[in-house]
Amino acid sequence: MSQKLSEAQKNSEKQKAWKSSERFKNILRERNKNNPRFTMKGRKWTKEQRERQSQLNKITHNTPECKEKCRKINLGKKMSSETIEKMRLVNIGRKASKETIEKMRRSMIGKNLGKHHSESTKEKIRIIHLGKHLSEEHKRKVSFALKNHPTTDETKLKISKANLGRHRTEEMKQKMSGINSSNWMGGISFEPYSPEFNNTLKENIRKRDQYRCRECMRHQNELFKNTKNGIRPCKLSIHHIDFNKKNNAPNNLISLCSMCHMQTNYNRADWTEHFNDVLNI
Numbered sequence: 001m002s003q004k005l006s007e008a009q010k011n012s013e014k015q016k017a018w019k020s021s022e023r024f025k026n027i028l029r030e031r032n033k034n035n036p037r038f039t040m041k042g043r044k045w046t047k048e049q050r051e052r053q054s055q056l057n058k059i060t061h062n063t064p065e066c067k068e069k070c071r072k073i074n075l076g077k078k079m080s081s082e083t084i085e086k087m088r089l090v091n092i093g094r095k096a097s098k099e100t101i102e103k104m105r106r107s108m109i110g111k112n113l114g115k116h117h118s119e120s121t122k123e124k125i126r127i128i129h130l131g132k133h134l135s136e137e138h139k140r141k142v143s144f145a146l147k148n149h150p151t152t153d154e155t156k157l158k159i160s161k162a163n164l165g166r167h168r169t170e171e172m173k174q175k176m177s178g179i180n181s182s183n184w185m186g187g188i189s190f191e192p193y194s195p196e197f198n199n200t201l202k203e204n205i206r207k208r209d210q211y212r213c214r215e216c217m218r219h220q221n222e223l224f225k226n227t228k229n230g231i232r233p234c235k236l237s238i239h240h241i242d243f244n245k246k247n248n249a250p251n252n253l254i255s256l257c258s259m260c261h262m263q264t265n266y267n268r269a270d271w272t273e274h275f276n277d278v279l280n281i
């Protein structure tokens with residue numbers, strides 16, 4: 001029995017040595033001279049070849065059966081941290097095309113419906129984002145994206161329903177107000193307006209701006225506010241472009257509706273630059 005085993009072992013070792021010998025490799029090379037799969041090994045594909053292969057894969061691997069097979073094979077498998085790191089490095093700087101993003105969006109619709117992050121996931125996300133601040137460019141992008149996706153009335157209703165009866169705790173209020181607020185600018189909002197910033201001056205600026213918000217161009221006649229006594233007409237606000245309440249020069253003042261005026265509390269430097277451009281046009 002043991003003799004037989006050792007003989008088998010010897011044979012397999014012989015075979016291994018034969019297969020790794022140069023002579024065997026030469027024979028193989030000669031035999032597969034015209035086989036594209038063999039000759040392509042180690043070479044880089046040309047664009048056309050890659051395109052052809054990708055189209056071939058689309059036909060052969062894009063069938064539901066094939067996808068199901070792949071899904072089953074990979075079910076429950078987890079990538080090693082090494083693989084994840086490799087994929088991360090490969091994907092750095094790569095951007096998905098609009099088409100791909102749309103596909104990803106569609107495939108996710110309804111999948112996360114009603115799902116919530118677990119407490120441990122929330123904690124992980126919190127730790128990742130700790131101390132991170134969005135760059136000015138990122139903020140601008142977010143603001144631009146939100147501008148193009150106005151909240152629908154339906155969504156507003158949903159938000160309002162969800163918040164019904166909810167109140168901020170005293171602790172939360174403390175955290176969000178005054179010096180603790182992310183918008184704290186050193187207390188400048190408590191500085192008083194100077195006496196020259198009076199109704200006559202404000203009215204003159206409104207007149208100069210033809211009673212239109214210089215950001216969204218809505219007319220003062222279209223503006224209303226919701227008060228305790230019902231809906232009332234609303235005047236345009238006069239905004240200090242450089243955020244200095246004492247600088248009441250006409251070229252530092254601009255008419256804005258309350259919605260647009262509220263936005264100027266973020267990215268102040270950008271708004272100053274923007275309104276200076278608006279007045280100089």
Ligand SMILES: [Zn+2]
Pocket residue numbers: 213214215216217218256257258259260261
């Ligand atoms: Zn406006």
